[in-house]
Amino acid sequence: MSSNNADLSIPIVERSGAVLMEIGRRVPAFAQGLHLQSTGQLDPARQVFLQLTERPELTAPALHQLGVIAAYQGDNLRAAGLFEHAQRLEPNEPLYYCSLGTVFERMGDIPRAVATMINLAVMVQTQGKHEDAIPLYRRILHLSPLNYSAWVNMGTGLAWMGQAREAVVPLMIGVILFGRILPEARDLTERLLVDLGDRLPELTAALAVLPDGLPEGRLERLEEVLQTLDKALRSAGFIKATASSLSVALRLAPGNALARWNHSLSCLAKGDYAQGWADYEWRWVWDQFPEPRRILAAPQWRGEDLTAKRIYVWGEQGFGDIIQFAPLAQILADRYSPAEIVLEVSSPLVRILGTALDRPGLRVVSRPDNPHKFGIEEGFDYHVPLLSLPHFLSLRVPDLPLLPGWLKLPDAEVARGASLLPAKVEGRRRIGVVWAGRPQHSEDARRSLPLALLGSVLDAIPDADWISLQVGPRAGDALAFKGRLHDMSPHLKDFIDTAAVIANLDHVVAVDTGVGHLAGSMGTPVSLLLAHAVDWRWEIGTTHSPWYPNHRIHRQQTLGDWAGVIAELKAEHVQAEAAAGMEVAPARAGRRKVTRSSRGIDVHRLAHEAPSCSGVGASGERRIFSS
Template identity: 30%
Template sequence: MTNKDAERLFRSGETKFHKGDFLGAQPCYELALTHDPQHVMALCQLGSIRMNRSDFAGAAPYFERALALNPSMAGPHNNYGVVLKELKRFADAAHHYQEAIRLDPKMAEAYSNLAVAQLFVNEFDDARQNLYRAIELRPTYYPAYWNLASLLSLEGRIDEAMQTYDAILRLMPDHADAHSNRALLRLTQGDFENGWAEHEWRFAAHPNQVRPPHAPRWQGEPLPGKTILVRAEQGLGDTFQFVRYLPWLKSLGANVVLECQVGLESILSRAGLADRVMERSPEGNASLPPCDFEIPLLSLPMMAGTNLETIPGATPYLSADPSRAAQWSRVLGRPGEGGLKVGVVWAGSPEHQNDAARSMSLASFAPLLDTPGVTLFSLQKGDAAGQLSQLPAGARVVDLGSRIQDFEDTAAIVENLDLVIAVDTSVAHLAAAMGKPVWLLLALVPDWRWLLERSDTPWYPAMRLFRQTTRNGWSALMRYVAAEAARLTEPARSVEEQLARIESIVAVGDLEEARRRLTEIIRLAPNNVRLLNTLGVVCWNQGETEEALKSFLAALEIDPSHRDTVLNCVEVFLAFGQHPDAEALCRSYLTRDPGDSEVSALLSQITIPAVSNAA
């Protein structure tokens, strides 16, 4: 046989290849190579077939051989770059993309692909320029727009990313992934009205995550006397966050059945948020009771018309099992005993699409290890827990992760801690849903639910957000976290100093920060009357009179003779029109200090004179 036979076999392979019959094309190309081992295009096509099968390691030698024989082919350079990028050889991939561009300066695909390789090595500026160039060369080239939108989102350039998704949807109006990603950006910006509705595209974007329907989708029909199935979706943290909406469904008259992930039935059943909780079964819908409607859990905010002001943010709505909490209390002691006890989680599931950005190493917690009065308790599970073995001898970190069997154990441990410091994981959601103080460590561009720039979150009132200021800037962030933790561990004699700091914060009008600091200190010194009184004053100035009254009354339970608190509490009673309560409080105080002229004068102003019936 001759090279003509090799060419005939190659053309036969091409016919099948271009019909999409890659399986049939492959032996044709292989036979062609047996007769002409230097048949460059057969090598290229065999590389392409393996590349299309995601066999990147198998594809690489074919492109390498082809380009060694003929290095002046732009297309194979581009394809080899794709293969090398998937093999995480980003510098080599960039080299071949650049060769493709040198050979064909108008190849939009190569510019777009080069940008992706640059993105992986954090060369964001160059990547952005190459994507703009790809779009300039081919204004309808969708992958370049997609890569640009992804890059802009990673940079936190949300408005520009939104505009890029708009451009994609002008080209492809029903592009589910673009709709789904644009929805998340809208939610990040707090545009819940449009964000929740567009978030419904997530099912079209990820059809493999859609389970067969068990009942008609609820579209807002009347629910009295009806049974509705709520199906958990996405991650465990999502479930902990959004089960808060189940009481709303019950308030509409529904019998609520929650289908949750394996391992959550016990803790969610105890919460009483649904009438029945069932873990997802391998049997699928066959294990479910008859239902009139069903709805995905994360569609409930849309159905409830949730905006930033109407998030049902009250906590706690989850709790630890009392018997398990008592068992762990014997191991850990109660919160506030023996210094600051902090539960830590530094890594989430490696399967999460954004895990590289949201997770850190335990080594980044080093500043906390050196903070006096702080003991860290590892709640970390999975491979990342292995980093504990790398800590120096004597490090104040207690490994509890190896003793945690389920979320009931996690909740019981959290119940006995003072604080949880964690990256964005299910443990953080669980602790916050229990009302435990949580310091959440966030990447420069975090998940949509944490919004932008805020240090608080309407989802969890006891949670504080610590945000990176630079990409991968965990070290600087953890130094700040350690400094804040040190402030919490200052001895009782420094309460005056802490109050002085807080008063200076109030003086500049930052009431939210003042309230946050007071809340944290009070958790460590719950019987300090001055702290409780100051918290009441801050709440009063925020217009939250009920919270102010609650704080004043808590202070008076500890010290009924604290004069400033008495005066403040009287003022709140009068604001509520509770004159008898104000009068009773003044009289009670005067029994202890009858010579207080200011309180006496106040009493004379609020005492209701008796009505005379004399003629």
């Protein structure tokens, strides 16, 4: 065993060895001991390190080096005691754990070697250094291939690092090992393997060499492992497999808010709105939900009769969420007329929604700075979060789209938008583009794409005028396509400005952002570009959305495959250009005729049927959407 424990080619160990060299740089006597040791002069080196143990700041590293000398001379038991002593003095130094684990391994005490390495890996992972923990877990699994903790913790680390597909394999193996003891887990893994089929050959290969036998180490918190597995499966695009893992997690821990919230997303993605909306309410119980639960001076509405009452509906989450669900405020007003509805939204949405929803009994106000106050100084009978309305209005997929083309602009706004654009050229389509969302969004790195990738689409459709609707930090990307992509960002101060421009476009190309919802609500054709792991509202594998009949969805087939998405998009627009015959009539989305889908919402039903808080329709049936 060398001074820097080179037996283990693990980055964290190598960096820890550098700590010894740094001590030697500051303390000449320590450097002398390291030199004597490295040249085989072990007895003089031992004397130097023994003297250095008298200095409190050097006791632990000196004891470690005494342990290295003892191990080199074959006294592994003494070496282990010295390493343990150093570890107690400085419990956060990884080198001592690695040296102790190595000497246990040499002694043939594999359980203690593994336990020591597990403690180190967990310590490192708790500090958020997942990239350092992964090689440690691989080392542990080399010694103990049935170690449950190593498998699940490695999977958790990979998930934190954004390597969702890679994370599924160790997490699945952890659950499979648990299933050798718990029948529920065994049944679950059998279902998951069927759901995954041959889409994950890495798992098949790993299972082929997994030894028989019971799992080793501590078995605990299977419900938390299943939640992490669900997240990894969803992020890797294995949506159909997610609900199974969460159903078992909820049986093991029925009050777990995160599992219930994740279960809601899985159900909604599959079109099971009855269960999905009911479980969606658990977002307020999950302590890490990014939207604060508001304490307002009125009871929360849960489906009570609102006739002649006043209710405060407050928007939550992102701009796209508010635009998507804003029509429910109108439906609420229609059902309970003459109720008074006040809809609170983020300030960039006030003008656009105030214009589109301008009708008796419905007002739009801006979100206050204090989340625990109403946006206006008036009293209310009830309040309700906007995204709770689907549950209490018993919204189901057959009710979609909500109110097609509901977001209309006055002629003056459409004319204003036209004045902001370059002059219309007869026979040329106008196509708006948005390639990035808000950087603050937790999934923005995945949902946004480099603008450079869209260059091939711009090249393929030279007889179109491309209009950048991008705002925020990424708006400057448009400079790379100066002359081909007209930058509108200086004119887009809020969403009504963007809508005024969209009203004069023939088409919009957008990633999963608020602009996609805005254009969809206006009835403008949209090419929606989706990452592999998608939000629940775009369902699983479909090319069209029940929310927006005018959307054409292009989604990654594998994680990060924007090139495939761009190829599909280019083909779509080349075909559209050919079909148009270069004679496209000027668009007027503010007055666009929208064909009602056969699945369009039954406004009469939602407006007049008795309220239901049970999460099922009025007849009690469970209606599952199938595209």
